[in-house]
Amino acid sequence: MKxxxxxxxxxxxVLFLLSCPSLVFAQPGFGDDVDDVPIDGGLxxxxxxxxxxxxxxxRKRKLVI
Known part of the structure; x- marks a missing residue:
């Protein structure tokens, strides 16, 4: 059994990973009156x-760059 x-x-x-793209759908975008903010601020x-x-x-492992 093991x-x-x-x-x-x-x-x-593999079967699960192949079926994942069919389960994921993109969300609709925002309206024109919303100001879009970039994610780069804290990245x-x-x-x-x-x-x-x-x-x-x-450095702690003494493998100095």
């Missing part, structure tokens, strides 16, 4: 924080 579950899991995963800060955190972890 071997059957291990063999069937990848097949089920650059998150990237900088991630780079800093990664550098800190590398």
């Amino acid at each position: 071997k059957f579950c291990i063999n069937i899991l990848p097949v089920m995963l 650059s800060l998150l990237v900088a924080a991630g780079v800093g955190y990664g550098a800190k972890k590398l």
Whole structure:
């Protein structure tokens, strides 16, 4: 039974991933009177924080850049 579950899991995963695009539908856009706001505001800060955190972890493991 365990071997059957291990063999069937990848097949089920592939079938699920192939069916996902048919389940996802785009949402309608906003009206013309709404001001669109870009998402970039905090994204650059998150990237900088991630780079800093990664550098800190590398230094801690003594793999200095």
